Each structure stands twice: as structure tokens, then as C-alpha cells.
Amino acid sequence: MTTISVSGGAFAAYQVIVGRGLLQQAGARIAPLARGRTVIITDETVEAVHGAALTASLAAAGVQSRIVAVPPGEGSKSFAQLERVLDRLLEIGLDRKDVVIALGGGVVGDLAGLAAALYMRGIDFVQIPTTLLAQVDSSVGGKTAIDTPRGKNLVGAFHQPRLVLADIDVLATLPARQVKSGWAEVLKHGLICDAAFFDWLAGEGAAGAKGDPAALERAVIRSVEIKSAVVGEDEKEAGRRALLNLGHTFGHAIETEVGFDEDALAHGEAVALGCCMALRYSAREGLCSSQDAARVEAVIAAAGLPTRLDQAGAFEADGLLALMAGDKKAEGGALTLILARGIGRAFVAKGVDADKVRAFLIAEGATG
Structure with a gap:
């Protein structure tokens, strides 16, 4: 305990x-x-x-x-x-x-x-x-x-x-799908600030995604340690706490578009997809390597979680973009995204160019 x-x-x-x-x-x-x-x-x-x-x-x-x-x-x-x-x-x-x-x-x-x-x-x-x-x-x-x-x-x-x-x-x-959904948030914590934790989750710790109690306990403990440290510094998301929303700006927009229908897309599944999209956008902008983005996608796919937009449905780029602009982290209508300079190196990007995000969404499979 x-x-x-x-x-x-x-x-x-x-x-x-x-x-x-x-x-x-x-x-x-x-x-x-x-x-x-x-x-x-x-x-x-x-x-x-x-x-x-x-x-x-x-x-x-x-x-x-x-x-x-x-x-x-x-x-x-x-x-x-x-x-x-x-x-x-x-x-x-x-x-x-x-x-x-x-x-x-x-x-x-x-x-x-x-x-x-x-x-x-x-x-x-x-x-x-x-x-x-x-x-x-x-x-x-x-x-x-x-x-x-x-x-x-x-x-x-x-x-x-x-x-x-x-x-x-x-x-x-829990049903297996709910365990996998929660595993997305576990992976997210490693992606934010602990590359060694992500490495463990990708290897021995991957048993947790299949319900192994010992792996789950270690994963919960480390996730809570990470989150508690961030919350202690920034309770009301004025700064560093926003990092905990890696994958959520893309993910929340997708969830809203599917009408919060958990049968179609559970929250953790949306976060997993959003993390992949955040890493791919980061790679597209030259912030992290394409190898890091590909590794994240492979680990998330191995956990049985979605990695591509068409796995969640059909979407219009402008509709997703409008929802992202209304996200709580947006400031003055300008987009704020949590992006990454590599695995374990997330950061808050403010004033992100909406036209670049729209082009990215179309490249991801959304209609223009």
C-alpha cells in the first residue's frame, strides 16, 4: 500500500x-x-x-x-x-x-x-x-x-x-475496453515528463493494459506521483498543469463531434488518439522527430487503442478546429496546444497557427 x-x-x-x-x-x-x-x-x-x-x-x-x-x-x-x-x-x-x-x-x-x-x-x-x-x-x-x-x-x-x-x-x-481506456492516461503521464516511465510502459509494464494487478498498481502509483507534483505547483492550470491535457484538445473536439457517445469513442480512446495527433503535429512542425511520433503511435496501437482519425469516424476540419478554438486553454480565440519536443518533453504552445492546424487535420483525414 x-x-x-x-x-x-x-x-x-x-x-x-x-x-x-x-x-x-x-x-x-x-x-x-x-x-x-x-x-x-x-x-x-x-x-x-x-x-x-x-x-x-x-x-x-x-x-x-x-x-x-x-x-x-x-x-x-x-x-x-x-x-x-x-x-x-x-x-x-x-x-x-x-x-x-x-x-x-x-x-x-x-x-x-x-x-x-x-x-x-x-x-x-x-x-x-x-x-x-x-x-x-x-x-x-x-x-x-x-x-x-x-x-x-x-x-x-x-x-x-x-x-x-x-x-x-x-x-x-472492469471490461477490458475500460482498462485500455484508462491506460491511455497512464501513457500520457510518461509522454509528458517521464521517458523512463514510458519505456517501462512500452515493455514490461504493458501487462497493465491487459489487467495485470502488479503492473496496474505500479502504473497507478507513478501516474498519481506525476499528477500530484504538477497539481501542487499549479492547482488552477495557470501554467504547468496544462501539460496534463496532452492529447485532450484534439481528443475533446473529437468527443464533442461524436456527441459524447462512449460506445463510439470512450474518453481514454479519444485521449490516445489525441496524443498520437499531438506527436504527429509536433513532428510535422519539426519540434520532435518522426521516429518519436511513430514510436508513440506503435505503443498506443499495441495497447489496443486508436491512433488514426478514421478509427473514430468521419470529421470536417473546420468543425474540429472551431471546437478546439473553444477549448478552455484557448486565449483570445487563439489556439493553445500541448505539444512535445520528444517523449517525456511536453510543453505548452500558445498562439498556434489555426491554418497550420487545419492543414494538419486535412492531412490526418478530415474533410476540408
Whole structure:
């Protein structure tokens, strides 16, 4: 079991605990934080698999709990579900001493975290991520949000959790596609700033993409270490934290164009494709070698993830470009991309020439 501290000048420090059997220990670990009641926000699928174990653990530690379940899928990151969750919290009568627990993947974590941020101007919440993607990415760092038809995660708040429990055992219940989707975010961390980690992921560590528990545990620990260091320096993405969005500007635009249809394209799949596109664009602009871009594509393909635009569907260059211009990192309508000077050497590129990006999208297979 490994404990990683997340701390920064603007928020209270908290722990991310990575290990096995943590769901059964959750009650004892949450009890010191829960001075009153807890409400578990989850989705209907996760409730059926893990809800009873969590409520039993809380009860054994003397912690009262209620469950609020939303439909599974990206569609629950919406104004309608946010309103429904907040109304249930009001109906239950939570006060500022009570705690919200997010039990689920990134959708649940984002929705529950935003509800906790808004409820009575902010109450404590705990993340218990049940997907690999959530364990290595969305549960750490305090980003909470919902989607709108105009884009992904455009309405939200920064609200740090009090505790994160990343139980490796729960990953065994995931479909293979979800494990691969989360693996994209793991690979992303290596591409940003740790070439040696990427090398391990491309070799011995590749077993994690197939569900090997030991490889998954090491991958989660290193990913959280990387993310916690970045978040501690830059909580609100004023600078270095933007690096964590490698692949996301391309990926979010593609996700929006397919209507957030996870059957067509899961979030991690979009990130994987976006990372490949970011490396290929970097190579096209002479920022990194074509060999690095090709290696990244080969490693991502070997993990069973998409690497080419036509694997996600048919797209128009202008439509994708318009969505990229509306990305949260854009400034004054000018494009900001996370690009790379090589594996492990990502950087923030501001004021990127939109005409060059449009030409690149057409070269990638989008229609002009």
C-alpha cells in the first residue's frame, strides 16, 4: 500500500492511498472525516457491483450513509443530473459537516465533486475511483465539471477532495475496453515528463493494459506521483498543469463531434488518439522527430487503442478546429496546444497557427 500526499499553497493537503482491499477499509479511513452523515454518489452499474461493500464498510465504522445513483455514462455529466443530485442532497438534509463520497469512474467523480463544490458553497468530499482512468487522472487534482452541447467540461469548479482511495482490486471488475481506456492516461503521464516511465510502459509494464494487478498498481502509483507534483505547483492550470491535457484538445473536439457517445469513442480512446495527433503535429512542425511520433503511435496501437482519425469516424476540419478554438486553454480565440519536443518533453504552445492546424487535420483525414 502506498500513500501519496497532494499539497499546494492554495488548498489543504490530502492523501491518495493506492493499494488492494481499500474498499473494505473505506469506512475506517473515512470515519475521521465524516463528523455527520455521508451520501454516496455513484452510478447504477457501480452501485450494483460495489455499493453494498462500501455501505457495509461505512456502517461497521459507525458512519451513516445514503446512496444517490445516476445513470451510467457521459450523459450524466449534465445540468439535469447536477440539479437532480443537488436536490437529493437538500432533500436528505446534508449540512456543512457532512461528506459526499464519489464512488465510480470519472463521470461520477466530476459530477459528485461539482455537486459538493456547489452545495452550501462547498462541503467535503472523498473520491473512491473505480476505473483505471479515474484512479490515475480525474480523481486527483480537484477538477470537477459537467459537459454542455458546446463542449466537454466547460462548466465546473476546482474543489479538492479530502481523501482518495484507489483500490486496485476493483479494477478486476472492469471490461477490458475500460482498462485500455484508462491506460491511455497512464501513457500520457510518461509522454509528458517521464521517458523512463514510458519505456517501462512500452515493455514490461504493458501487462497493465491487459489487467495485470502488479503492473496496474505500479502504473497507478507513478501516474498519481506525476499528477500530484504538477497539481501542487499549479492547482488552477495557470501554467504547468496544462501539460496534463496532452492529447485532450484534439481528443475533446473529437468527443464533442461524436456527441459524447462512449460506445463510439470512450474518453481514454479519444485521449490516445489525441496524443498520437499531438506527436504527429509536433513532428510535422519539426519540434520532435518522426521516429518519436511513430514510436508513440506503435505503443498506443499495441495497447489496443486508436491512433488514426478514421478509427473514430468521419470529421470536417473546420468543425474540429472551431471546437478546439473553444477549448478552455484557448486565449483570445487563439489556439493553445500541448505539444512535445520528444517523449517525456511536453510543453505548452500558445498562439498556434489555426491554418497550420487545419492543414494538419486535412492531412490526418478530415474533410476540408
